[in-house]
Amino acid sequence: MDKAGTCYATSFDRQNGPIREITARFTRYQESGSEQGEQALVKLEITEWDVPNQTFGITGTCSFTDKSIRCGIDCDGGHAILSVSETGELYFHSDTVRYDSLRGDASLLTLNEADGYVMDGLFVLKQRPGDSQCRAAGDELFVAMQAGDISNRVTDIETKLRRLGQFLENPDTVFDEATRAAVSGFQRQYGLPDTGVVDQDTAALLANLMQSGAGGC
Known part of the structure; x- marks a missing residue:
């Protein structure tokens, strides 16, 4: 796992499900005075089809193994395993990992959407060289503001x-x-x-x- 700091991304057609694009990046860090050793901070961004002006996200503190990163997301947020293939792709195996609103206008979400979504399965992400932001692309839709709005x-x-x-x-x-x-x-x-x-x-x-x-x- 020597690809720390690299941006990975993948996108999906509308007919394949609600997720439009995923980006991922992990960095290495070690807390001062901690006996846990080096850890990984994993950040993912997700956008969905037909959900404009919204970016969802997952952030987890994870553990390195010999060939992978294992994550247990806080507050029953699920589990994930990340590994890099010999061809440089990032494999993200998600086991009921929850993702929540990260950027956008939360007032545009319905009540059940604001509680977060869950993703399962194996996602294969390719390197996106030179992308320092590593942000997932989504739809932008202008929503007029008028009396009575709160946001x-x-x-x-x-x-x-x-x-x-x-x-x-x-x-x-x-x-x-x-x-x-x-x-x-x-x-x-x-x-x-x-x-x-x-x-x-x-x-x-x-x-x-x-x-x-x-x-x-």
Whole structure:
């Protein structure tokens, strides 16, 4: 197992199941003063078909054997074995390993989805040279924001509006009347339809203004 730090990835067709892409990487580490010896920190990312704006993940502290890495995921998260073939492929054998939301807007998940999913079977991943991020590719779908929404995306929008002088309160996760009024004011100022709803054009203009330095530091 001399491939520590290497990014591995595999992708699947839609008809093969819900998983779209998996990436994996492991690193070596040893805790100071620990008698356990060298261990492996394994990180996987997973995306699914028809689940936009979401990346799922698995992180486990695992043990090295002569030719493999064995993982017991905390809190009954399942077991996994990783090994590298003679041709350089990473074999990931999953035994009821649970994966949970890692990045994205958790408010887009239904209640049962937020509790996590389970993956079983043998997955063969190939090296992805030069990929320092090692992130799984997924679908991106813009979801409009409007009064009544609660998510971290609202905090981001309010923060940008505050930098532009449109939003005078402390940003939070709730899209309330103050947020709607700030969005309307921004839309009127920049010639967009005054809807009070953050549609894709409104969000894109806000992002461009932030990149161009509008609103100061």
